[in-house]
Amino acid sequence: MSTEFDINQIQNIIDHGIPHCSEIGIRVHDMDADGVVFSLPYQERFAGNPVNGVLHGGIITTLIDTAAGMCIYARLREYMPIATLDLRIDYLKPATPGEDVFTRATCYRVTRQIAFTRAIAYHSDPEDPIANSVGTFMLKSTPGKSLDEAAKEKGATS
Amino acid sequence: MTAMSAEDFVALINTAKDSKDWRPVFEIIPYFTFLGLRLEETDGKFISVLSEDRKFIGNPTLPALHGGVVGAFLESAALVHLLATQEVTQLPKIINITVEYLRSGKPIETYAEAVITKPGRRVANLRIEAWQKDRNKPIAAAHANFLVS
Numbered sequence: 001m002s003t004e005f006d007i008n009q010i011q012n013i014i015d016h017g018i019p020h021c022s023e024i025g026i027r028v029h030d031m032d033a034d035g036v037v038f039s040l041p042y043q044e045r046f047a048g049n050p051v052n053g054v055l056h057g058g059i060i061t062t063l064i065d066t067a068a069g070m071c072i073y074a075r076l077r078e079y080m081p082i083a084t085l086d087l088r089i090d091y092l093k094p095a096t097p098g099e100d101v102f103t104r105a106t107c108y109r110v111t112r113q114i115a116f117t118r119a120i121a122y123h124s125d126p127e128d129p130i131a132n133s134v135g136t137f138m139l140k141s142t143p144g145k146s147l148d149e150a151a152k153e154k155g156a157t158s
Numbered sequence: 159m160t161a162m163s164a165e166d167f168v169a170l171i172n173t174a175k176d177s178k179d180w181r182p183v184f185e186i187i188p189y190f191t192f193l194g195l196r197l198e199e200t201d202g203k204f205i206s207v208l209s210e211d212r213k214f215i216g217n218p219t220l221p222a223l224h225g226g227v228v229g230a231f232l233e234s235a236a237l238v239h240l241l242a243t244q245e246v247t248q249l250p251k252i253i254n255i256t257v258e259y260l261r262s263g264k265p266i267e268t269y270a271e272a273v274i275t276k277p278g279r280r281v282a283n284l285r286i287e288a289w290q291k292d293r294n295k296p297i298a299a300a301h302a303n304f305l306v307s
Contacts, residue, residue, distance in 0.1 A: 058230020
């Protein structure tokens with residue numbers, strides 16, 4: 001199966017197929033075989049520090065985990081079921097309160113069963129990242145439905 | 159969000175330590191409120207609890223918790239453990255975390271316990287494990303470093 005990636009379609013799949021991502025408001029900016037760019041608008045409810053409003057690391061983990069998984073679909077051109085095996089995140093500097101967070105994720109190696117990803121999170125300059133990450137994912141993790149099929153059942157338009 | 163001074167925040171943490179009631183601290187941390195985080199203390203052990211909530215689902219087919227939420231919960235449990243067990247003069251800062259996903263998490267109440275593997279003067283290293291119904295079947299584990307001074 002080959003899938004062409006259309007940003008609106010990807011956004012639609014995320015909004016309908018991944019409840020947590022639609023809850024937090026993940027936006028899709030770019031998706032092709034070289035990787036994906038997603039963002040998360042700054043929201044006070046994700047602050048981890050009540051003194052200065054700096055985002056909790058966990059919400060950046062969520063943004064990166066999502067983008068890292070989706071960049072595998074982009075590379076394979078197929079929405080097969082995948083599962084995160086491990087994910088390492090280095091928090092290079094605190095996110096600036098009030099600013100949206102972007103992430104760029106790339107799948108740099110894929111084998112029959114495993115995919116390897118890299119990702120960074122940043123505000124406006126990818127050369128000045130907030131976080132750096134590497135992840136490994138298991139492919140065909142469940143015999144279940146693919147993400148696009150599941151999203152369609154939940155009301156996504158194709 | 160009610161902006162509060164760093165001194166007031168540390169005072170709030172120390173009050174919680176004495177009273178063993180962590181709700182005022184969790185209520186003032188917006189992301190902990192979002193996670194519906196609780197802390198239970200039994201026999202001197204601290205167990206963090208992630209609420210059951212459908213908004214945490216990442217895969218509706220299984221259904222399973224979003225891996226990011228699981229990672230965020232493990233990081234939170236580590237931070238809470240530091241607050242509850244160490245002298246805190248400022249909010250510890252996460253340096254890095256490695257999350258290992260062992261089983262898919264069902265969208266039900268989830269528990270986590272952290273152990274300090276090295277309580278350094280500047281950096282604390284923790285190992286954290288999360289499980290659901292069966293403590294012997296962890297859904298995820300992590301190790302993390304925090305800057306504590």
